[in-house]
Amino acid sequence: MxxxxxxxxxxxxxxxxxxxxxxxxxxxxxxxxxxxxxxxxxxxxxxxxxxxxxxxxxxxxxxxxxxxxxxxxxxxxxxxxxxxxxxxxxxxxxxxxxxxxxxxxxxxxxxxxxxxxxxxxxxxxxxxxxxxxxxxRNQIGVDPRYADAGKWNEEYVNTNDNFIRVAAANELKLNQMKLVHAGGKRIIIAHSEKGYAAFSDHCTHKGGSLAGGAMICGTVQCPWHGSQFNVHDGSVSAGPAKKGIETYNVEERDGAVFLHLKEIKK
Structure with a gap:
């Protein structure tokens, strides 16, 4: 972080x-x-x-x-x-x-x-x-780099709307992530091979920030203890975490990426 x-x-x-x-x-x-x-x-x-x-x-x-x-x-x-x-x-x-x-x-x-x-x-x-x-160990104060040396990207969105713009369509490179603070939540917007995904910035093992981890092939890895999650459905790909992470609906249109803040995928 x-x-x-x-x-x-x-x-x-x-x-x-x-x-x-x-x-x-x-x-x-x-x-x-x-x-x-x-x-x-x-x-x-x-x-x-x-x-x-x-x-x-x-x-x-x-x-x-x-x-x-x-x-x-x-x-x-x-x-x-x-x-x-x-x-x-x-x-x-x-x-x-x-x-x-x-x-x-x-x-x-x-x-x-x-x-x-x-x-x-x-x-x-x-x-x-x-x-x-x-x-x-917890990497507090560490400035991470993402795919293709993409820099740490973080944004605070002050709005009460449910449907919010969180990124430009070409803002994130493949396997790059962006941490968005909106509605009292910390949500990661990620660009995978399948398109954009949105998920909670909270590892269910010890609460590590997934935004500081690494993502590849639609899987994000927590930088603290190595737990891995599918960024599209939130399921656990590898432990020690046993519980999946929350994921959110996103859509790309008109050259931008929009997040459905209150719509959690089931």
């Missing part, structure tokens, strides 16, 4: 998250050095790295939250994983903000602050593991 917070298809969250990671870990390292030799320069460096980490974390959180709302597929295993990732990072941000404030209290045992930083670093690694899983 292509990130909604991006610059020329490059997602911003993974770019920005490296800064708080480096700053928070650096703060912990310099505080450890300070405990060993009591050099005030190490303590001062750790303090300012801590502040820089808080600022970097806030900046990274903005595109991350945008991706959570608009990129991660709804009602999917990735949505739950992304929620855990976000909650851990938010809690960690609050922890390091508290550390910054407590460092200004010279009466506090400094070893307690270092212990708090150690906990924060551990949380960083756990949250980072979840974030890596979201990218490398």
């Amino acid at each position: 292509r990130s909604k917070a991006n610059i020329k298809s490059h997602p911003l969250h993974p770019i920005l998250i490296c800064f708080p990671l480096a700053f928070f870990i650096g703060s912990f390292v310099f505080d450890i050095l300070f405990l060993f030799n009591q050099n005030p320069s190490f303590q001062n460096t750790a303090y300012h790295l801590n502040i820089a980490g808080v600022i970097g974390a806030v900046l990274a959180a903005v595109p991350g939250f945008v991706d959570f709302l608009y990129t991660v597929p709804p009602e999917s295993s990735a949505k739950k994983r992304a929620a855990k990732h976000g909650l851990l990072n938010t809690g960690n941000l609050l922890l390091f903000i508290a550390i910054v404030l407590l460092k200004r209290n010279t009466a506090l045992d400094y070893k307690i602050l270092v212990a708090m930083e150690a906990i924060g670093v551990i949380i960083l690694f756990i949250a980072g593991w979840l974030g890596g899983t979201l990218v490398y």
Whole structure:
């Protein structure tokens, strides 16, 4: 799923998250050095790295939250994983903000602050593991290419009509797909050898986005676990999915492709 917070298809969250990671870990390292030799320069460096980490974390959180709302597929295993990732990072941000404030209290045992930083670093690694899983397994933020290097195509249709125009007749190449948001639904318009098809962008196994998968010979494959579905009747071609996907009626006329939004094929 292509990130909604991006610059020329490059997602911003993974770019920005490296800064708080480096700053928070650096703060912990310099505080450890300070405990060993009591050099005030190490303590001062750790303090300012801590502040820089808080600022970097806030900046990274903005595109991350945008991706959570608009990129991660709804009602999917990735949505739950992304929620855990976000909650851990938010809690960690609050922890390091508290550390910054407590460092200004010279009466506090400094070893307690270092212990708090150690906990924060551990949380960083756990949250980072979840974030890596979201990218490398769930392909969140990945900008897919379709047949003949066709680019990711997505459109939001604001209408209450049942019969809506969703593509030009020559817009999609063979085996290329387009994700359409209409009527509160995520529907894929696909061009197969038999013509155009429309089906739900929701794998029935773990909720993966089929729009980011691959389609060939009228079969779409989920990019998460490999489930395959017939794009014309929604039946399961290969597991692990056991339930088929919803398909919709489409028709091509007057140089355009139209979708019957409320007419689900039986």
